[in-house]
Amino acid sequence: IYLGAILSVVAYVFSFPVGTLIATSGVLAIILGLAMQSTLSDVFSGIALNLGRPYAIGDWIVLNDGVEGRVVETNWRSTHLLNGSNDLVVLPNSFLAKVGLTNLSSPDRSHGATLTVRVVPTIGPSAIIDVMRAVLLSSDSILAEPKPGVQIKSLTSDAVELELSFRVKDIGQAGPAKNEIFDLLYRHVKAAGLALARPLDAAGPPPEQLQQEEMAKPHRPTPLKLLDAVPLFSSLTEDEKETLAASMTRRTFKKDAILIEQGDTVASLMIVRSGALIATRQEGHKEIELGRLAPGDYFGESGLLIGVGEAASLRALTFVVVYEIAQASLMPLLHDRPGIAEELAATLLHRIETGQHSFAVEGATLHGRSVSSLVTRIRHLFKVPQ
Structure with a gap:
């Protein structure tokens, strides 16, 4: 008017x-x-996205064109993503309103992942599935619920192809979890006497020829192979390893069997040959999981070398085979070559400082000790002349 x-x-x-x-x-x-058409389109698209809320700050989204990243800012004009290379990606809201996207952080932060592995079928598929389940049970990075799964995808004369599915707490943990699973796959497959199959398009000799070549190689006994994998004994000579391997004892434990109780002093080192173990600590009425062990891992080094009690209980998650080295077996080597005590102390201290120690000692017990003090304790325990 x-x-x-x-x-x-x-x-x-x-x-x-x-x-x-x-x-x-x-x-x-x-x-x-x-x-102002583009600007108005961005403004109204931003209003629509904020009302619909397909994503929020902190969510990890993947667009249909392959762009992905974590949402760090959204305003009336654009949405900002931080991609895996730590680069900032600015996307107009009108573009986001048109293109399809997948929110990997919704409805919750947990994220599913899968891995495909091909194994030479030298044993039955059901036995191979048991090995793969042991791989998943050994992982510290994946969620226990929902339970990880194993599915056979195909079966030929050359390979059994299996898919391992599991979930992690957050999309950012998917990469480290896959790295851990690949490492555990290698260790469990070797421990079970299996071999990984070649890809379908790989060129090379047939699997039968590879198996014959592998069998033609000089056989190395299992105790020696296990000693090769233990950093504590990397400084030993081949003759010393053979002497120690001859004294090792093979022990087996059924599923759910308790290998070590919290507080026990174990006068031996145990190397896992096959199976999966879980380490737990009782704090009041609460049981805390500290980690899991797989083939090639070992425990009891503190009790063996310096007589310190275990700070965790170890329970078998599957049928477990371990090889045991008693203090009496290590004593002759230390008396013949006292310098081994310094090498063992340096390796043990490094494992404690880098967090690789097998749950054996409370932090206050050995934290801050020097190599010389550990050498003194080792020599005193094994009665080696100073």
């Missing part, structure tokens, strides 16, 4: 051509609207 009154006054009192003014303003409005 006010605008009409003003235009009437201007037209009749001042004889100004209002029609021309209105026509010109319409053209200007059209030009302005066309110029």
Whole structure:
């Protein structure tokens, strides 16, 4: 009403051509609207995205064109993503409203992942599935619930192809979890006497020839192979390893059997040959999981070398085979070559400082000790002359 009154006054009192003014303003409005089309589209798209809330700050999203990242900011004009290379990706809201996206952080932060592995079928598929389940049970990085699964995808004369599915707490943990699973796959497959199959398109000799070549190689006994994998004994000579291997004892434990109780002092080192173990600590009425052990891992080094009690209980998650080294077996080597005590102490201290120690000692027991103090304890325990 006010605008009409003003235009009437201007037209009749001042004889100004209002029609021309209105026509010109319409053209200007059209030009302005066309110029701001992209901005207005972003504004209204931003309003629609905020009302629909397909994602929130902190969510990891993947677009249909392959762009992915974590949402770090969203405003009236654009949405900012931080990708895996720590680069900032700025996406107009109008673009996000048109392209499809997958929110990897919804409905919760847990994220599913799968791995495919091909194994030479030297044993039955059901036995291979048991090995794969032991791989998943050995992992510290994946969630126990929902339970991880193993499925056979195909079976040929050359390979059994299996798919391992599991979930992690957050999309950011998927990469480290896969790395851990690959390492555990290698260790469990070797421990079970299996071999990984080649890819379908790989060129090379047939699996039968590879197996024959493997069998033709000099056989190395299992105790020696286990000693090779233990950093504590990396400084031993081949003759010393053979002497120690000859004294090792093979022990087996059924599923759910307790290998070590919290607080026990174990006067021997145990190396896991096959199976999976879980380490737990009782704090009041609460049981805390500290980690899991797989083939090639070992425990009891603190009890063996310096007589310190275990700070965790170890329970078998599957049928477990371990090889045991008693203090009496290590004593002759230390008496023949006292310098071994310094090498063992340095390796043990490094494992404690880097967090690789097998749950054997409370932090206050050995934290801050020097190599010389550990050498003194080792020599005193094994009665080695100073």
